[in-house]
Amino acid sequence: MTVIRGLLALRKASAGAESSAARLRLFGASVSGFVSTTDPLPLSHRLCGWFDLLLAQPIPQAVTGVRSFSGASSxxxxxxxxxxxxxxxxxxxxxxxxxxxxxxxxxxxxxxxxxxxxxxxxxxxxxxxxxxxxxxxxxxxxxxxxxxxxxxxxxxxxxxxxxxxxxxxxxxxDEEESKWCRWVDNHLVHVLSPNIYRTPSEALESFNYITSHGNFSFTERLIAKYTGAAAMYMVSKKLKKRHNITDERGALYEAAETWVNALKNRPYCGGVKPNLADLSVFGVLRPVRNLKSGKDMVENTRIGEWYDRMEKAVGDSARVLS
Incomplete structure (x- = not known):
């Protein structure tokens, strides 16, 4: 199958399946076709299901999600x-x-x-x-x-x-804050996927984390871990090309250093307290911090001290356990 109409059709078909195993058979059958699709639409438009959690969140045209700024602020x-x-x-x-x-x-x-x-x-x-x-x-x-x-x-x-x-x-x-919030959505997140799925072993490590923390049945977890890791290893190569990344780790290290330079020797981008840019960078990096890519980033750049400060500033989770 050279062109896939999209995993959306798969999801529709799987909704009528009588078991998780049946849904996963449908899902697994689509993976090889997905990674070779010639569909010109952006990946974010063609992906559905659990691929949503791996790629950049599309931003609706009607909602930028980033506050406009005014030069009148003092x-x-x-x-x-x-x-x-x-x-x-x-x-x-x-x-x-x-x-x-x-x-x-x-x-x-x-x-x-x-x-x-x-x-x-x-x-x-x-x-x-x-x-x-x-x-x-x-x-x-x-x-x-x-x-x-x-x-x-x-x-x-x-x-x-x-x-x-x-x-x-x-x-x-704040113009600076808005600039870096946009940078997170438009650049930083695009650097992450090619890094966490850079090699088969890193892809498997990532999916071990994803399936261990996600809402999967045992059967879904087992199949998604290996099928997903293989698929995303292939997809990451497409993402790497799409975003003009030649060296995954180099791009990640550069992004980390770019952020550290943006701090201008301040504890946070917001000064003495984190602002929304700090929280955005910290938030998107938190899921990868303990993966190999995140460990490499901390070991090879200056971002570790800021990250540790952010962990202390954000503090304990406000999540209410039901």
Missing amino acids: AAAQDVRWRENPQDVKLCPKDVVLYQYEACPFCNKVKAFLDYYKIPYKVVEVNPISKKEIKWSDYKKVPILKVDGKQMVNSSAIIDELFQQMHPSNLAE
Whole structure:
């Protein structure tokens, strides 16, 4: 099969399957065709199911998810803004539920924000094959955040809206912060996949983490681990070419050093306290920190000290265990 109509058709077909094993047989049969497809559409448009957690989250045209900025903001206002303790600005919704994949970098962006601002939230781990946990939503990607029944989608848009609710009278916008938030979505995340699936052993390590933390049955976990690792090893080569990456580790190290240089010898991009750019970088790196790629990054760049500071600043998870 030279051209695949997309895993979307697979998901539709698998929805009628009577067992996890049947769904996985359908899924597994599509993998070899997927990696050789000549479909010109972007990968993010052709992928569905658990591939959503591995690739860059598409940003809706109608929602940029990054706050626009104004040159009218004063240095004093910006300094006060980031000298606040996270506990000093309260957002107190009664019920916050995050629909996620545990290993998804964009879901981890949202969690880093919620954890830092100590906003209690529940987690619903979405099965990336059936997606039965989000059948109720017209939006079929993660993260989805429900705040007192209101659905919010797209990690940057979620963070932006929550922050604006917490700071309704603060109109100061920060050009530097906005720039680096965009850099996370448009560059950093694209460097990660070619690194975590760089070799067959690294791909298997990554999928061991993904399937161990994800919402899989035993059969799904076993098949997804090996089938997924093989598929994503092949896909990572396409991503590498697409984003003009010749040296995976070199690109990762360069991105890490670019971020450290952006700090300008400050503890955080936000100064004495993390800002949304700090939280975004920290969030997308957190799932890979203990993988080989993440360990190599810390050992071969200067990002480790900032990362350790961020771990302490973000603190314990605000997740509510049900």
